[in-house]
Amino acid sequence: MSPVQPDLPKVRLHVVTGKGGTGKTTVASALALAMARRGRRVLLAEVEGRQGISQTFDIAPLGHRETRILHDRTGGELWGLSVDAKESLREYLQKFYKVGRAMGVLDRFGAVDFATTIAPGVRDVLLIGKVYEAAGRRSGKGGGPAYDAVVLDAPPTGRVARFLNVNAEVADVARVGPIRTQADSITRMLRSHTTAVHIVTLLEEMPVQEAVDAQAELRAVGLPVGAIVVNQLRDPMLSAKALKQVSSNRSKRLAEGVAKDLESVHVRMTNGLVEGLLDDARQHADRVALEREQDAILQDLGRLTVRLPLLPEGTDAGGITVLADALADQGML
Amino acid sequence: MASRAAVASALDLAALATDPATRIVVCCGSGGVGKTTTAAALGLWAAEHGRKVVVLTIDPARRLAQSLGLTELDNTPRPVAGIDTSGGGSLDAMMLDMKRTFDEVVEAHATPEKAAQILANPFYQAVSSSFAGTQEYMAMEKLGQLRALAERDGRWDLVVVDTPPSRSALDFLDAPKRLGSFLDGRFIRLLAAPARAGSRAGLKVFSVGVNVATSTMSKLLGGEMLRDVQTFVAALDTMFGGFRERADETYALLKDPETAFVVVAAPERDALREASFFAGRLEEEGMPLAGLVVNRVQRVAAPSLSASRALAAAEQLGDAEEKSTTAATTQGLLRLHAALAETAARQESLARRFAAGHPGIPSVEVPAAAQDIHDLDGLRAVGAALAGG
Numbered sequence: 001m002s003p004v005q006p007d008l009p010k011v012r013l014h015v016v017t018g019k020g021g022t023g024k025t026t027v028a029s030a031l032a033l034a035m036a037r038r039g040r041r042v043l044l045a046e047v048e049g050r051q052g053i054s055q056t057f058d059i060a061p062l063g064h065r066e067t068r069i070l071h072d073r074t075g076g077e078l079w080g081l082s083v084d085a086k087e088s089l090r091e092y093l094q095k096f097y098k099v100g101r102a103m104g105v106l107d108r109f110g111a112v113d114f115a116t117t118i119a120p121g122v123r124d125v126l127l128i129g130k131v132y133e134a135a136g137r138r139s140g141k142g143g144g145p146a147y148d149a150v151v152l153d154a155p156p157t158g159r160v161a162r163f164l165n166v167n168a169e170v171a172d173v174a175r176v177g178p179i180r181t182q183a184d185s186i187t188r189m190l191r192s193h194t195t196a197v198h199i200v201t202l203l204e205e206m207p208v209q210e211a212v213d214a215q216a217e218l219r220a221v222g223l224p225v226g227a228i229v230v231n232q233l234r235d236p237m238l239s240a241k242a243l244k245q246v247s248s249n250r251s252k253r254l255a256e257g258v259a260k261d262l263e264s265v266h267v268r269m270t271n272g273l274v275e276g277l278l279d280d281a282r283q284h285a286d287r288v289a290l291e292r293e294q295d296a297i298l299q300d301l302g303r304l305t306v307r308l309p310l311l312p313e314g315t316d317a318g319g320i321t322v323l324a325d326a327l328a329d330q331g332m333l
Numbered sequence: 334m335a336s337r338a339a340v341a342s343a344l345d346l347a348a349l350a351t352d353p354a355t356r357i358v359v360c361c362g363s364g365g366v367g368k369t370t371t372a373a374a375l376g377l378w379a380a381e382h383g384r385k386v387v388v389l390t391i392d393p394a395r396r397l398a399q400s401l402g403l404t405e406l407d408n409t410p411r412p413v414a415g416i417d418t419s420g421g422g423s424l425d426a427m428m429l430d431m432k433r434t435f436d437e438v439v440e441a442h443a444t445p446e447k448a449a450q451i452l453a454n455p456f457y458q459a460v461s462s463s464f465a466g467t468q469e470y471m472a473m474e475k476l477g478q479l480r481a482l483a484e485r486d487g488r489w490d491l492v493v494v495d496t497p498p499s500r501s502a503l504d505f506l507d508a509p510k511r512l513g514s515f516l517d518g519r520f521i522r523l524l525a526a527p528a529r530a531g532s533r534a535g536l537k538v539f540s541v542g543v544n545v546a547t548s549t550m551s552k553l554l555g556g557e558m559l560r561d562v563q564t565f566v567a568a569l570d571t572m573f574g575g576f577r578e579r580a581d582e583t584y585a586l587l588k589d590p591e592t593a594f595v596v597v598a599a600p601e602r603d604a605l606r607e608a609s610f611f612a613g614r615l616e617e618e619g620m621p622l623a624g625l626v627v628n629r630v631q632r633v634a635a636p637s638l639s640a641s642r643a644l645a646a647a648e649q650l651g652d653a654e655e656k657s658t659t660a661a662t663t664q665g666l667l668r669l670h671a672a673l674a675e676t677a678a679r680q681e682s683l684a685r686r687f688a689a690g691h692p693g694i695p696s697v698e699v700p701a702a703a704q705d706i707h708d709l710d711g712l713r714a715v716g717a718a719l720a721g722g
Contacts, residue, residue, distance in 0.1 A: 020364020021599065055603075093549070102549050111549070121459070156364060158392070205705040206394045207365075237669040242662040257659030258666060264657075265649040267638065276635025277666045283703040284669055290704060312675065314602060 006196035006224045008304070008332060013135050013189065014151045014226070017160040018200030019210040023231045025052035026315055027200045027308070028153040030323035032078055035333055037324060039074035040148040043134050045081040047127040052153060053080045056315055064088075066134070079147070081134070085116040088126040096178060121169030125183050128166055132186045157199065157210040161217035164190055164197070168221065196226030198332075201298070203230060203291035208298060215301055227332055228303045230295070232310040236288075238281060243288060246281040254278070306330045344624030344695035346595070347720035350379040353490065355593055357480060357586070358623075361496040361505070362597035363607040367628040369393045370706050370715060371597045371699075372495040373401060373426070377709065378716030379491055380424035381417045387425040387479055389494040391472055396707035401426040408433045410479070415709050425489065431471040435461040438474060438579075456561040468497045469508035473583040480586060506587075506614065593623040600627050600680035605687050612694055625696040626719065627684055631677040632700045633670065640674040643667040697721060 014031055018024035025046070032044035043066060046053050054061045057069050062080045064087035069078045089112065090103050106112045115122050137146040155163045162169060167187040170179055189195060197218055201211040215225050238246070245254050259274050267273075298305060308326050311319040327333065349355055360372040369390050376388035387410050393403065401413050403426055410425035439457075440448045451457050461467060476494050483489040496505045551559050586592065594615055598608035608625060615622045647667035650660050657663075688696065699718040706712060 021366065021604070106549060205396070205707075209395065234672075237672060238665040239661065242665040245662055246666075254659060254662065257657060258663045261650060261657055261660055261663035262646065264653065265646045267642065267646045270635075270637040273635045273638060276633070277638075277670055279634040280673055281666050281669060286703040312679070 006193055006226050008196060008226060011194055011196045011226065012145075012147075012149050013131070013195045014149065015154045015160075015164065015190075015195065015197040016151065016200060016229075017154045017157050017197060017214065018229075018231075019158070019207040020156045022200045022202050022207050024156070024200040025050075025056060025153050026320065026323065027198070027229050027231060027327075028151050029053060029056045029315075030308075030320050031198075031327055031332065032149075032151040033070075033320055034324035034328045035149050035151075036070065036076040036078035037072050037074065037321075038328065038333065039072070039076040041077045041079075041146075043079045043081060043147045043150045044069070044153070045083055045131050045134070045150065046153040047083045047131070048155060049082060049084070051082065053082065056320060058316075081130075083127050083130045085123050085126045086112055088130045089115055092126065092129065092182075121166060121183075122179060124163050125166050125170060125179055125186065128164070128186050128190075129182055132189055135189065154197075157214035160197070160214060161221055161223070164218070164223055165221045191222050191224070193224065195224055197223055198226040198229055200229045200231050202232055203294045205290070205294065208294045212297065212301065215303070225303060227306050228298055228301060229306045229308060229327075229332075230298065231308045233307050234310050237284060238288075242281070243285045246278055247285045251278060304331065306332050342695040343721065344626070344697040345721060346375065346623070346626075346697060347378075347382075349593055349623055350375060350384065350491070350720070351382055354591060356483070356491060356591040357476070357589075357593070358491070358493045359476075359496065359587070359592065359594045360494065360597055360626075361594060361611060363604050366597050366599045366604050367699075368597045369397060369495045370712070371595070371626055371628065371719070372493050373397065374706075374712045374715035375595070375719055376426070376491075376493040377413075377416070377424060377712045378720050379493070380413075380422040381420060381713075381716075383420040383422045384491045385423045385487075385489045386491045386493060387427070387483070387489045389427055389429060389472070389475060389479060389492065391429050391468065391495050391497045393428060393495075394705075394707070396705070398428060400708045400712070403428050408437075408475075413709075429468070429472055429475055431468045432462045434471040434475050435467065451565065454561060454565045456565040469505040470580070472497055472505060473587075474579065477579065477583045477586060506618070588618065588620050590621055593621055595623050595626055597626045597628055600630050600683055602683060605683055609687065609691065612691060622694065625687070625691075625694055627680075627696055627698045629701040630684075630698040631673060631680055633673050633677050635670060636674075638670060638674075640671040640678070643671040643674070647671070 014028075016024050016028035016031065018027070029044060029052075032042045035042045044053055046062075051061050053069075057080070059067075059069060059080070062082040064082065064084040066079045066081045069080045071077050093102060103112065106115075116126065117123060131150060131152050134147060135150040138144065139146040154160050165187075166183045170183045199211045199214055201207040211228060215228075218225050245251070248254075255274050255278060258277065259269065262269060262274070306327060307330070308323050311322065313319055315323075350358070358372075358375060360368045360375070362368050369392070372390065373388055373393070376386045380386040388401070389410075390398070390401075390403070393401070398404070402411060408427065408430040410427040413424045413426050416422075416424045436452060439451050443451060472494065476492065479489070479492050483492060587594075596608045596611050596615075598604040612622055612625070644667065647664045650656075650664050650667070653660070684696070684698070688694075697719060699715055702711065702714070704711075706715060
């Protein structure tokens with residue numbers, strides 16, 4: 001299957017995934033914020049009920065109702081949503097069968113639990129279905145799209161291909177019927193050029209391996225992979241020359257030089273100080289070498305690679321804005 | 334370090350792992366914190382200190398799996414080569430195959446014809462390979478099996494389990510019950526025999542409800558899926574009761590004092606928050622929490638030099654009129670040191686805050702390694718840190 005290369009400025013649904021711990025919620029939030037700060041009306045949605053969005057923006061927990069997080073001077077707006085499978089089912093029943101009130105009965109018989117947690121694939125269809133609905137929604141009289149873009153904080157890389165490939169997921173159990181029809185329309189949107197799945201990673205072995213695996217899986221099921229986002233990059237602390245020096249075998253001479261330098265600026269020399277500094281530098285050099293290897297693996301994927309700095313203070317204190325600007329500067333919007 | 338001792342009481346995993354009364358250790362925590370590595374390292378340490386250990390991993394990184402000799406996913410524990418067995422211990426490891434485990438449960442509890450019928454059912458195939466809770470359920474099922482096997486033939490005296498990479502660390506406690514009570518519950522019986530369920534209840538309201546429920550489900554899912562579910566349920570009829578019972582048994586096992594939960598967290602805000610939820614939940618359920626492993630903690634090799642002094646010295650070197658040949662490198666070393674020391678201080682303050690909020694939870698720190706861990710020596714180093722060495 002030939003991969004669709006998404007034209008990022010035209011993308012209306014941005015799906016953000018990554019291995020657990022790589023910061024995909026932060027990246028999804030920064031991407032949504034970047035677009036809102038540039039005058040667009042954006043919905044940021046999560047589907048696992050983790051309240052990652054409300055924690056990132058330090059607001060009250062989100063529910064199934066779209067809530068405005070901020071309004072920008074440019075006229076842009078950021079809305080947040082935590083999709084709930086049961087509520088999606090209720091809306092779905094109401095919309096297509098006008099039987100929203102049947103929920104009580106269904107609930108009593110365990111049918112709601114069945115549909116939202118156990119029936120294979122149905123939960124995912126309901127969750128993405130809500131995102132699909134929001135992305136395609138037209139607002140009132142003007143008839144324009146309700147949102148210029150939707151950003152989905154998706155499940156982690158290990159599960160994302162299955163989550164997005166709803167069609168195949170329900171195919172086993174629902175070959176016909178409305179769930180199937182819904183799955184088909186969702187799949188059409190997901191595979192189109194208006195969707196991009198971005199993969200967040202760190203320059204470490206496991207996250208990179210998962211990013212590589214995920215992009216292969218996504219391609220195999222015809223989903224358009226967007227950017228690779230390398231998160232939490234540290235500034236180079238040592239020059240190329242220094243890295244070479246600390247890793248070489250002639251570090252005794254280096255140690256003497258460093259000791260003299262430290263004395264010249266009156267650093268109190270304690271036992272093991274110079275050796276300690278050099279030990280940490282050697283470890284750092286090992287890590288830099290590993291990061292370069294991992295970076296090369298990502299480059300081979302041939303995708304737009306976006307790099308984000310490590311924020312020592314986390315996403316507090318405007319950190320998320322720093323990331324948003326970095327995403328915009330590197331062509332992700 | 335003195336300041337660390339004041340932070341929290343120390344988690345003595347060495348004592349825990351060598352205590353013959355400890356029969357099960359469950360490693361849990363949010364995704365990406367190093368649960369699998371911790372489970373493997375603890376298992377290895379215990380094996381080299383005389384325990385007969387089996388480690389159940391769920392989804393190990395490829396190279397870590399290879400280091401344990403886990404090249405094939407065949408759902409059977411295999412001995413790990415290269416272990417020091419002079420203390421009388423041994424180490425086996427296995428990777429969970431959830432579908433295979435589910436199949437085995439069916440095969441063990443149904444007649445051969447019934448089992449074949451169930452295994453061929455499309456609904457069963459979907460539930461057993463893709464339902465989000467199946468992995469959790471099967472991990473607990475496998476834990477129960479290994480524990481029973483250990484009891485019976487004495488091949489192992491300690492089972493160490495890793496938990497699935499769930500959406501939240503709590504999922505593996507809830508999912509088995511959810512699947513168990515579903516497979517055993519009212520709704521599925523109703524699907525199996527709606528008429529019977531209605532007449533037995535003898536209530537008109539009930540049978541109206543049944544009709545609303547089944548007809549809505551049929552509209553939603555399509556008649557075909559419902560038929561698959563019904564055949565599945567009919568075939569499974571003999572096993573009813575079994576599922577919930579098994580889920581309840583495993584739950585009871587997790588509450589037993591022979592079990593110890595070890596919560597793994599990275600020294601970061603989100604991971605510690607998750608650890609805190611988890612600790613609260615374990616306490617609520619009366620499950621024995623041994624303590625917290627704070628994984629990948631930044632250490633500095635020259636702690637006597639403060640971050641601010643290092644930065645000042647780097648600036649002074651930059652301002653000096655005469656520069657030595659090593660001055661630029663020394664400046665780099667000082668800046669690197671300052672950055673590492675700041676990270677270490679931030680992590681320590683997070684850990685301290687956690688300890689203050691959870692005074693009863695002992696903890697142990699594992700220093701960050703420069704490289705990912707993918708061989709036995711790497712695991713030994715982590716094991717030594719876990720055991721407080």
